[in-house]
Amino acid sequence: MNPSKDMPKEYEICLSCGYCTNVCPVVQVRGFETYSPRGKLYAIKKASKFSFFDCLLGRKIEVKELSKPVFECTLCGRCEVACHTRLKLVDFFEDYRGKIAKKISYDDRQEKMIESIKKNGNSLNQPREKRDNFYKFEYEKNKRNADVLYFAGCLTSYVYFDLQRRIIKILKSSGLEVSSLGNEEECCGRVLRMLGRFEDFAEIAKRNAERIKATGAKIVVTGCPGCYKALKYHYPEVLGKDVFNGMRVLHTTEIFLELAKEGKISIRRKMQKSESMEYIWHDPCELSRGCGVIDAPRELLATLGIKFKEYESKGYDSECCGGGGALRAIEEELCKSISLKKFEHAKELGSNAIITSCPNCLSTFEFARPEGKYFVYDISELIDIK
Amino acid sequence: MSEMSNEIFSEICKIVGNENASMRKLDREVYSHDISPLPGVFGLVFDTLPDIVVRPGNSQEVSNIVKVAYKKQIPVIPRGAGTWGLGGAVPAFGGIVLDMTRMNKIHSIDKDNLCITAEPGVTWKKIDDFAAKNSLGLGAYPSSAPAATVGGWLGTGGVGLGTYKYGGAGDQVRTLEVVLPDGRIIETGFEKVANNSTGFDLTRLFVGSEGTLGIITKATIKLRPKPKSTNVFAFDFSELEDACMSIRKIVHSNLRPWHLGFFDSDHYRFLNLTENSKFTCDFKIRLIIVFEGEKEIVENECNICKNIIEKCKGREVDKEETIKCWEERYYEFRAKHLGPTVVPYEVFVPVSGIKEAIEQTEKLAKSLKLTIGIGATLCDENTVALMPYYFSDESKVVRFLSHLSFTKKLADMSISLGGHPAGLGLFYAPFLAKRANVLELMTDIKCALDPKNIMNPGKLIESSTRYGFNIPPFAFRAGLEMFALASKILPRQEIKMVENKEGKET
Numbered sequence: 052m053n054p055s056k057d058m059p060k061e062y063e064i065c066l067s068c069g070y071c072t073n074v075c076p077v078v079q080v081r082g083f084e085t086y087s088p089r090g091k092l093y094a095i096k097k098a099s100k101f102s103f104f105d106c107l108l109g110r111k112i113e114v115k116e117l118s119k120p121v122f123e124c125t126l127c128g129r130c131e132v133a134c135h136t137r138l139k140l141v142d143f144f145e146d147y148r149g150k151i152a153k154k155i156s157y158d159d160r161q162e163k164m165i166e167s168i169k170k171n172g173n174s175l176n177q178p179r180e181k182r183d184n185f186y187k188f189e190y191e192k193n194k195r196n197a198d199v200l201y202f203a204g205c206l207t208s209y210v211y212f213d214l215q216r217r218i219i220k221i222l223k224s225s226g227l228e229v230s231s232l233g234n235e236e237e238c239c240g241r242v243l244r245m246l247g248r249f250e251d252f253a254e255i256a257k258r259n260a261e262r263i264k265a266t267g268a269k270i271v272v273t274g275c276p277g278c279y280k281a282l283k284y285h286y287p288e289v290l291g292k293d294v295f296n297g298m299r300v301l302h303t304t305e306i307f308l309e310l311a312k313e314g315k316i317s318i319r320r321k322m323q324k325s326e327s328m329e330y331i332w333h334d335p336c337e338l339s340r341g342c343g344v345i346d347a348p349r350e351l352l353a354t355l356g357i358k359f360k361e362y363e364s365k366g367y368d369s370e371c372c373g374g375g376g377a378l379r380a381i382e383e384e385l386c387k388s389i390s391l392k393k394f395e396h397a398k399e400l401g402s403n404a405i406i407t408s409c410p411n412c413l414s415t416f417e418f419a420r421p422e423g424k425y426f427v428y429d430i431s432e433l434i435d436i437k
Numbered sequence: 438m439s440e441m442s443n444e445i446f447s448e449i450c451k452i453v454g455n456e457n458a459s460m461r462k463l464d465r466e467v468y469s470h471d472i473s474p475l476p477g478v479f480g481l482v483f484d485t486l487p488d489i490v491v492r493p494g495n496s497q498e499v500s501n502i503v504k505v506a507y508k509k510q511i512p513v514i515p516r517g518a519g520t521w522g523l524g525g526a527v528p529a530f531g532g533i534v535l536d537m538t539r540m541n542k543i544h545s546i547d548k549d550n551l552c553i554t555a556e557p558g559v560t561w562k563k564i565d566d567f568a569a570k571n572s573l574g575l576g577a578y579p580s581s582a583p584a585a586t587v588g589g590w591l592g593t594g595g596v597g598l599g600t601y602k603y604g605g606a607g608d609q610v611r612t613l614e615v616v617l618p619d620g621r622i623i624e625t626g627f628e629k630v631a632n633n634s635t636g637f638d639l640t641r642l643f644v645g646s647e648g649t650l651g652i653i654t655k656a657t658i659k660l661r662p663k664p665k666s667t668n669v670f671a672f673d674f675s676e677l678e679d680a681c682m683s684i685r686k687i688v689h690s691n692l693r694p695w696h697l698g699f700f701d702s703d704h705y706r707f708l709n710l711t712e713n714s715k716f717t718c719d720f721k722i723r724l725i726i727v728f729e730g731e732k733e734i735v736e737n738e739c740n741i742c743k744n745i746i747e748k749c750k751g752r753e754v755d756k757e758e759t760i761k762c763w764e765e766r767y768y769e770f771r772a773k774h775l776g777p778t779v780v781p782y783e784v785f786v787p788v789s790g791i792k793e794a795i796e797q798t799e800k801l802a803k804s805l806k807l808t809i810g811i812g813a814t815l816c817d818e819n820t821v822a823l824m825p826y827y828f829s830d831e832s833k834v835v836r837f838l839s840h841l842s843f844t845k846k847l848a849d850m851s852i853s854l855g856g857h858p859a860g861l862g863l864f865y866a867p868f869l870a871k872r873a874n875v876l877e878l879m880t881d882i883k884c885a886l887d888p889k890n891i892m893n894p895g896k897l898i899e900s901s902t903r904y905g906f907n908i909p910p911f912a913f914r915a916g917l918e919m920f921a922l923a924s925k926i927l928p929r930q931e932i933k934m935v936e937n938k939e940g941k942e943t
Contacts, residue, residue, distance in 0.1 A: 093470065116463055
């Protein structure tokens, strides 16, 4: 087998300067440099070519072992911001994951996830027809030319169904017409891309894009930064710039901000009252670093009159919740340890309630939350439904 | 040590905990390198693969590990972030690599006495950021501050940003806590005051010792009040002569810039080729100067300095471009894309010899068919750290090796001008042979402190092969001369053109 064939070559450019090591959430837990982007690239470089001297000196390591750390990564992209040579490390790791997984079999959990997306249209191995089970009463399905098409995403559809009902209700109570693809909506494909399955991603993107376009809605809204990144950036990459015919793609924080500025939404009374709550805003990686949506959620919170603290590392430099890059499916304990650090930092800053706007962050935080003492909210839970 | 490894490993695990020690092949491989690429063939000469990688958490753990190593005579190699390029933290005979980055706590900051006490694994950037919260800051720090650790920079005794005003690595230190090769923990100076009394300057003994005498486990670093004003400006020169003249005039004035350094236009040309940064390149040398301090004084100093430079035919660079240049200060090697390998080297030359040094460097590069960029930092009134880098391709082993002759010739050139190469590390100990008395004394000191030669052996005072013999200076010289000849004969190393990434959505 020639592992270097068709493989991306970023490891050739890596300077090994180590700027990425300190910012990597995985290194902060695991410690060893092996898990830093620099270490990963060094190992991949070893994997990429046969070295006579390595064999002679007994230093040869199997490609499978050399490539494994690539899967122990949150794909948070903080290393990209630090990178000396401005490498597109997230794209590289995604690409490498897919290509190496085709050659060498790793964990079958990933394969199951990919299978489920292909078969059921979701990554959670849930039946396709139940996708809109929990919110189908809230919207008019396939309504033509509605103001807003709500794209729920897998995690919101099957796990955080309260959230989707709430988001639709908020939008509707602000006077907007809301439609959805219902159980014709499929996984946005972001997970496929994270695991380097670009061809599968392109197929699913095409199907979703056609359905979205057919609704004739003016705005596509999603509360999931992964879906947002896929719809806003990856779909145009594979399907052309004008994939949605000029339809706007907005994250919930962006549309809520517009509505808040028009005075159409306000803070939920219950949240206003709770004085014991010290909020802190957590930037989801895909939303902040991945898509540059940094000010909107902050402005939204300020407009709603919600006082909140900030993590020391924020915006483009924010630290991951631990659940990025499908890490929870790959290394659950690692994911939990990274997440716990966010709770520790919040505590150091005097906060006990993390606000975010990402179902994946929400789910990771809820999974890792230390007993009783901490609260986690999606930003929409702080908004009133009239 | 392979038969004993398991026994030693379990002893070490007892000291640091299982999660902080590893004998995994992959971990060992990752800790067998630093920033510079070593072709596989080097493995035949040096045993760069550590047997164990350990991440100690405090001085006591370091001491206990060293005691085990001392008993069994195993090499111990302290390592910061591994951002040096001369193999100082790369094993020469396997052994135990101590990854010091777990010791990354800031112990205390003394706002009255302007100092901060931190562990060796903290980065310089973290210290500066922490100090800034207290309206204080570091006087000088390495240009690799986002990654370089306290222990690493002190171990290599380097220079950096702010060196002109506040000195090099050693000048930043009040005291060090050091674990000696037999496990004793000592304090080299005083936390609150400078060591200006009689007695050997032990702090200085460990600064720049490349970890060959002991392991720094704590450092008290001097701070200065955060400057009220910082002013950065840059000047372009069409002629090397004029640039050198203006540097000479600045160092002969009473001005104290915080930073004084320059790059040649090729450096910016490479950046433009890499990422369309659109730097102007219609000059030979671009001088960058930073003044900081009280607002009125800074203003005055800038005016005087600008006057001096203008008289030497310097053209001031516009503000936007200046800021763009200054923002690149931590990212000197962005142009690595053009290589794919970039090899930097650093020599010190006297200010009086800058012009000659640059001319000779360029001539050398031309004769060896290398594409180079040149950067430099003024370390004080009479010393220039000249940092040329060249492009190569490590996958083409013969050519890559032949290019190494550049560093040797550069070192020779610096010595002939009255200077010296910046570091010795794994490869360049033979340069010390010219100073036989010094080498002898340094060896005596090493033997006195480390009789069993366990602390980072094969570095600084000796370039030892894995077979136990040192590389003789004459063989080193002859070998590199041969490489130089090969470099002259082999085809030129062209730089790669990077595809235009503009238009691609980010």
